Amino acid sequence: MSRYRLMRYARRVGVYVAALGFVTFAAFPFYWMALTTFKQNKDLYVSATNLKHVPWIFNAAPTLAHLKLLFTQTAYPQWLLNTLLVVVAVVLITVVVAVPAGYSLARLAGSWGEGMGIGIFLTYLIPPTLLFIPFSRLVAILGLQDSLWSLVVVYPTFTIPFCTWLVMGFFRSVPWDLEEQAMIDGYSRLGVFFRVVLRFAVPGILTVVVFTFTLVMQEFIYALTFISSVDKMTVSLGVPVALVRGDVYHWGALMGAALITSIPMAIVYNLFMDRFVEGLTLGAVKG
Amino acid sequence: MAAVEIRDLHKHFEGHRAVDGVDLSVEDGEFVVLLGPSGCGKTTLLRTIAGLEEPTSGEIRLGGRVLSRDVPPRARKIAMMFQSYALYPHRTVFGNIAFPLKALHTPRDEIEEKVRWAVRMFDIERYLDRYPRHLSGGERQRVALCRAVVREPQAFLLDEPLSNLDAKQRTTARDELKRFQEDVGITTVYVTHDQVEAMGLGDRIAVMNAGKVHQFGTPAEVYEHPADIFVATFIGLPPMNLLESIEALAPAGMLVGFRPEHFLPRSAFGEDEDVTTFRYHVRRVEYLGSERYLYGSLDAHEDPEKPIIARLPAMLRLEVEADRTHEFAVHSGQLRYFDEESGQRRDPPGAARGRADA
Numbered sequence: 001m002s003r004y005r006l007m008r009y010a011r012r013v014g015v016y017v018a019a020l021g022f023v024t025f026a027a028f029p030f031y032w033m034a035l036t037t038f039k040q041n042k043d044l045y046v047s048a049t050n051l052k053h054v055p056w057i058f059n060a061a062p063t064l065a066h067l068k069l070l071f072t073q074t075a076y077p078q079w080l081l082n083t084l085l086v087v088v089a090v091v092l093i094t095v096v097v098a099v100p101a102g103y104s105l106a107r108l109a110g111s112w113g114e115g116m117g118i119g120i121f122l123t124y125l126i127p128p129t130l131l132f133i134p135f136s137r138l139v140a141i142l143g144l145q146d147s148l149w150s151l152v153v154v155y156p157t158f159t160i161p162f163c164t165w166l167v168m169g170f171f172r173s174v175p176w177d178l179e180e181q182a183m184i185d186g187y188s189r190l191g192v193f194f195r196v197v198l199r200f201a202v203p204g205i206l207t208v209v210v211f212t213f214t215l216v217m218q219e220f221i222y223a224l225t226f227i228s229s230v231d232k233m234t235v236s237l238g239v240p241v242a243l244v245r246g247d248v249y250h251w252g253a254l255m256g257a258a259l260i261t262s263i264p265m266a267i268v269y270n271l272f273m274d275r276f277v278e279g280l281t282l283g284a285v286k287g
Numbered sequence: 288m289a290a291v292e293i294r295d296l297h298k299h300f301e302g303h304r305a306v307d308g309v310d311l312s313v314e315d316g317e318f319v320v321l322l323g324p325s326g327c328g329k330t331t332l333l334r335t336i337a338g339l340e341e342p343t344s345g346e347i348r349l350g351g352r353v354l355s356r357d358v359p360p361r362a363r364k365i366a367m368m369f370q371s372y373a374l375y376p377h378r379t380v381f382g383n384i385a386f387p388l389k390a391l392h393t394p395r396d397e398i399e400e401k402v403r404w405a406v407r408m409f410d411i412e413r414y415l416d417r418y419p420r421h422l423s424g425g426e427r428q429r430v431a432l433c434r435a436v437v438r439e440p441q442a443f444l445l446d447e448p449l450s451n452l453d454a455k456q457r458t459t460a461r462d463e464l465k466r467f468q469e470d471v472g473i474t475t476v477y478v479t480h481d482q483v484e485a486m487g488l489g490d491r492i493a494v495m496n497a498g499k500v501h502q503f504g505t506p507a508e509v510y511e512h513p514a515d516i517f518v519a520t521f522i523g524l525p526p527m528n529l530l531e532s533i534e535a536l537a538p539a540g541m542l543v544g545f546r547p548e549h550f551l552p553r554s555a556f557g558e559d560e561d562v563t564t565f566r567y568h569v570r571r572v573e574y575l576g577s578e579r580y581l582y583g584s585l586d587a588h589e590d591p592e593k594p595i596i597a598r599l600p601a602m603l604r605l606e607v608e609a610d611r612t613h614e615f616a617v618h619s620g621q622l623r624y625f626d627e628e629s630g631q632r633r634d635p636p637g638a639a640r641g642r643a644d645a
């Protein structure tokens with residue numbers, strides 16, 4: 001009896017130790033970003049021979065100097081705004097295209113659906129390092145050079161294939177019975193899609209939003225190719241361009257920019273996380 | 288409300304004939320049961336009527352109107368209950384039952400009223416606010432049934448609606464369902480593989496096997512005058528006894544059949560009754576309370592794989608011992624004859640002339 005209890009405690013402790021390990025691993029970069037953002041330069045740039053210096057604590061009073069540099073001497077607020085604009089536009093376009101596409105591939109195209117889905121996914125795997133040259137021609141033809149619209153047009157070319165393939169899986173999990181039942185209950189296919197199927201796909205759509213968000217936020221090559229004016233840059237492009245001057249890295253400001261960008265994202269992800277875990281509600285069929 | 292007419296309906300799945308030439312005419316307001324073993328095409332037939340499957344060939348008419356492939360399920364105005372219940376998991380019991388009414392843009396208070404009427408009928412009032420995943424199988428089944436009956440469709444198609452209820456609930460639900468159907472008078476096609484349910488509910492029963500309807504008739508017709516060997520052995524518990532041609536009874540190539548409950552000790556019949564007697568070797572006696580099953584063989588017909596079964600009601604207090612040969616008999620009028628090759632029922636030998644005269 002007590003032996004089992006002991007084993008249970010041991011298992012508990014094991015679980016917590018493992019969890020702690022992962023949390024440390026995941027949270028350390030944030031801690032480092034925060035630390036660097038508020039450290040004075042003399043606390044950041046220390047001679048490599050100074051072994052007494054402890055890098056992961058404040059050795060001098062924290063400072064707001066780096067943030068001040070970021071907000072007053074770069075176009076950082078403008079980049080944030082640009083990024084937000086591009087992200088929102090691309091997320092909208094992606095959801096509007098990928099969700100119906102994924103549904104049709106999952107349901108209507110029969111056995112072709114599978115192959116086509118994989119084919120579409122493969123286009124996602126072609127690297128931007130190959131595509132940016134033809135794309136720059138296209139962007140020039142459309143007259144969108146040095147405009148945020150070029151990104152809004154180009155980014156869906158990789159978000160849509162990926163997300164179509166992603167939502168396909170979610171739509172597959174919707175019991176076919178339910179759709180048929182809804183058609184019997186008096187709804188058209190469109191009615192069935194909006195009133196029954198979409199409810200199941202909510203976690204899928206949120207996943208699409210999150211992935212599109214991430215893919216767009218981290219994109220660098222296309223932004224570098226198509227955008228040249230500083231005030232039209234996105235965060236992922238503006239920060240390295242403006243804060244790495246020659247071989248001088250403004251580490252404090254760089255980290256500040258990364259921190260400010262990532263915190264709202266982390267919060268948003270956590271909000272969505274509950275929905276993911278909640279997942280597909282079961283109990284529709286015999287149990 | 289409408290009659291359902293099915294003409295030479297085929298539904299093949301990559302060469303597999305799930306429905307293989309079915310003709311069926313269900314009259315307006317009639318309660319028809321499709322009865323058959325698992326996999327015989329009952330569900331497929333129902334789905335084809337509902338418009339969820341396209342027939343390979345053949346015709347379905349509903350209230351005189353041909354249901355071609357361009358008539359989608361919603362335009363057929365048919366209520367169907369799936370074998371799997373297909374409840375919407377994101378909707379409460381109320382939401383589920385109200386869903387078909389919403390499609391018709393029924394006013395709110397009318398929806399409320401109809402849903403309450405349905406749940407009262409099937410005794411699930413207290414679950415209105417629950418989600419399907421918090422219901423037992425039997426409760427889900429009743430919700431699905433409610434959802435099927437809240438509107439007034441042209442026809443009900445019910446796929447094994449009571450299979451998940453326990454014996455007591457099933458009896459009550461059967462009663463309620465039958466009464467409800469008689470009240471509203473809506474044409475109903477009901478699928479089951481439970482013959483007690485079929486006999487009790489159906490105005491007529493269509494006995495199916497391997498995609499074909501073997502017989503379509505009232506419960507009495509199907510039981511008393513099975514159209515072929517399949518129907519004779521599928522219906523009845525235990526099934527009909529079949530004897531390979533016995534010289535004295537029928538010409539070669541014919542099978543003789545009789546139901547276990549008609550096979551009684553000779554002494555149970557009057558001296559001058561027209562009976563056919565057999566020497567019955569009883570191997571085992573099964574005491575079941577209200578009746579006894581005897582398993583044995585006839586002298587003329589030894590086959591340990593297919594015992595000849597007699598079913599003696601408890602009323603019959605005669606002593607019957609195992610491992611003894613007894614004198615048993617069947618009313619000659621209760622003998623049924625089948626063609627050995629085609630399995631079709633044949634007229635009794637000698638009766639053909641009598642028929643021809645009439």
Ligand SMILES: Nc1ncnc2c1ncn2[C@@H]1O[C@H](COP(=O)(O)OP(=O)(O)OP(=O)(O)O)[C@@H](O)[C@H]1O
Nearest residue numbers: 300303305324325326327328329330331332370480
């Ligand atoms: N979509 C399909 N594709 C291929 N074969 C199918 C399909 N649907 C049904 N079948 C086959 O058709 C036959 C009849 O199936 P059906 O579901 O109609 O049987 P059933 O009489 O309803 O059986 P049960 O009593 O077990 O529900 C089965 O052999 C089944 O495997």
Ligand SMILES: [Mg+2]
Nearest residue numbers: 329330370446
């Ligand atoms: Mg079935």
